[in-house]
Amino acid sequence: MASPLEKARKDPESVKAKILLAARRIFGVYGFHGTTIRMVAQELGMDISTLHYHWGDKRDLYEAVVLDINHDLGQNLINVEKMIHGLALPDRLAISIDYMTEYLFAHPEISNLIIFRYFGKTREEAGIDFKVPEFTYDIARSMGLVKNKKNVSSHVMLMVLALMNSMHCFISGEDFFRPIVALNRKEYIAEAKKALKFIHIPAFTQGSNQTDK
Amino acid sequence: MASPLEKARKDPESVKAKILLAARRIFGVYGFHGTTIRMVAQELGMDISTLHYHWGDKRDLYEAVVLDINHDLGQNLINVEKMIHGLALPDRLAISIDYMTEYLFAHPEISNLIIFRYFGKTREEAGIDFKVPEFTYDIARSMGLVKNKKNVSSHVMLMVLALMNSMHCFISGEDFFRPIVALNRKEYIAEAKKALKFIHIPAFTQGSNQTDK
DNA sequence: TATTGTCTCCATCAAATGATTGAACTGTAA
């Protein structure tokens, strides 16, 4: 009855949980086609047939990873929403950026996998999907940018998407960007946060008197 | 002597040029591991051995695609630099964003492939690379953001990277984002340009009196 | 016509990869 994913979440010490973690990491680095189940198995020091025993086929494992990440991300967005409730727009933005950036830098495979899904295609289309549209709308709403309850302007949606993308890009592109700016990890994270706030807070605040055209 | 890539560029009607074009498109959609040479061959209605005859192995073809895209992108950045020379910063930004967005929307595989390279890994590391660091520095310079000739601040570099990333994300994510905002292609492109300018011009102009801390 | 060089494709190979099978090992309950 309980899916492997549910079992994995129930007991973080279980083999299933370990598999899920390794799969997140490796799918996050190499993408779906770029990872082989042998890579995941080797990372765990176990046989590929043990993987199949616990999770079924490669697609099942990948979809479990996507679901798991969706769950984590949604959970954290809820947390943020609670933290910023009632504050002024610039503060809401600053706190959201700080919190989410910190969280995503600690789990870069989330940004990696979301970006893979946005910008790439798998040969066989997946039935499973990220909840980006829902998340985008939720963020716009919790930022107080949705004036007309049932008709969010495209402009606002694109602004929110741009903010999310900027964050994912800094996190996911760390290996590529950090050598360019010659910073250590700690400095890079700090500068990324700074840049995100520097760019997006003025954009949203100037927008507050024209977001809805 | 002349490489297949040079031959392809010399004669756009040649088989090699057709192969290069198809390879750009398909690598751009599915990434390196996600595309098979059979997919490229089928797209062209030719046999895989004909592909090998003209280009060598898969890696060669991929690297030719990367070189080709680098070349095109560099060429267009030079064009932009000429267009904006001598103008004020907000105008430089607006024109650059308009021009590059238009260009990249016409060749989305460029954004796709650059993003794949930023954010993903191939199992065997490629010897070939995108010239992002050089391009980033050139853009910062042509925007007039480089004050100290030999020491560009990390902050400015990250700002430029964020701008480039925002553009690539809107272009590369069109299939994913456009249904969310419910716009047709023409409207989406217009809104993307608007959002990019709306977000990044204030960021850079407010930054002109504190870019170098 | 014969020759040569260019190009294309069918057939095939070898390696990589996803998936399965059956034996063996473990601990627990009867």
Added chain:
DNA sequence: TTACAGTTCAATCATTTGATGGAGACAATA
């Protein structure tokens, strides 16, 4: 002890995929 469910792994299979060989088609030229 025996029986059984849960787990792991070595061995193996079938398909996909990158790559090659050799024969044939075609055009240009002597």
